[in-house]
Amino acid sequence: MTATTLGDSKQVLMQRALDALSSHVQDSLLTTRQKLALTCRALFDAGHDSGLAGQITARAEKPGTYYTQQLGLGFDEITDANLLLVDEDLNVLDGQGMANPANRFHSWIYRARPDVQCIVHTHPFHVAALSMLEVPLQVSQMDMAPLYDDCAFLPDWPGVPVGNEEGEIISAALGDKKAILLAHHGHVVAGASVEEACSLAMLIERAAKLQLAAMAAGTIAELPPRLAREAHDWTLRPKRSQANFAYYARRALVRHPDALTGDQPNNH
Template sequence: MAETLTMEKGELVERAREQMHTHLSIPGWSLREKLALTCRILFARGHDSGLAGQITARAPSSGTYYTQRLGLGFDEITASNLLAVDEDLQVLSGDGMANPANRFHSWIYRARPDVRCIVHSHPQHLSALSMLGRPLKIAHMDSCPLHDDIAFLEEWPGVPVGNNEGEIIAGVLGDKRAALLAHHGLVVACSSVEEACVIAIQCERTARLQLLAESAGGIRDIDAGLAREAHDWVLQEKRTQATFAYYARRALREIGSGGESPLS
């Protein structure tokens, strides 16, 4: 007789969590490799906007982080061409300069010691919502990782190269994992590169679903307790790492032998 058919949901969740820790194998990519992979993954998932957007991760030395070189698109980033910069965006290693808009990343890192990676991009569907002045609506199981975890900045403060914009964006983000910025785009701030990448993908997918649903009618709310349950289930570290690894394998297959590997 099957053992699990009479078990409570909580027991089944804990059983599945233990099995994931045992069976899900995660590649040993370096921090720089994961950051470069994130650039390629998000490029392939609609986060490309020319030279706009920055993806950063804290470097080992305090007050420093890795970022891409201004002049390169997300699809051109490799582990070896990333820059290491300080909070003033002075280059500590690598060639070229950082995007001046990276300044607001310094403000977020200062305000949030828990944050290890920041994604800022202008994906199409999120940008459309930002033009309408509408926050993201979390009303589908796949979107629940964003439940009560995405803020909304209602007024555009302008190009984020000044300190005022950094204070505003860090302030509206608060302790959440993401924020939709009016007339601008997306910012994600997470405890790992893997989590930031997965959350950024889900934010854009949620915006696309919202625009599709709203074109057909009103969106029905979902139960907040069940949304929180799904939020915590999907955002387990091991599951997030496995999801990132899938997107990375997919990106590497799409690059194939014809392009420069992000791992180079």
């Protein structure tokens, strides 16, 4: 059979691939609670656990409310059933126990960014190590392109983020970016969906690990801006995030079948 696309331009081929993605990658049938529980388990397996530190939240159905984990439970203990529903003041509307007081800055981000549906804040090893150097995340490798020019940097540590001051500082420093590296702390990912937030959280830890390794070996060379922007826009698409998340969800369910307590759809 004779090939018919070898003379097509890159733009034509990219559009064809996007059309195929739309046809073949299905929207998840999981609930927000289920996605959040699987995100907790997937990120635990990826080294994002730091005892009880860190929070992963997602907007709930009622405006001004969101789901989060119960203080006292690790990411590897989160299920769709033990998540809390809280308001912006962290009052528990549904569930047992209390929310982490550090969730307060999530309320500030959700207020400032109507486009954000899910926030991941963790202290993974390599992100935490990079944060100690007080240098921004430097994206200089193709796989990390979704974070290119989309990761802010907060150079000054505001202390324990349980006050409104920290909420104002962190949300302002994040601006319109998808992520932020917090000096002497960790990172925040602000995703347009749970799928996107999970995918970017996976990437930011790997990006920090790569950066530390590259810095130890020499000087990091910058990506060509035009090509880096093209790669960013190509990889940071909803369908790609959905495909990534479906893989992470399948893997998490194999390792943590207790994460989902109710009926599970065939399509993750």
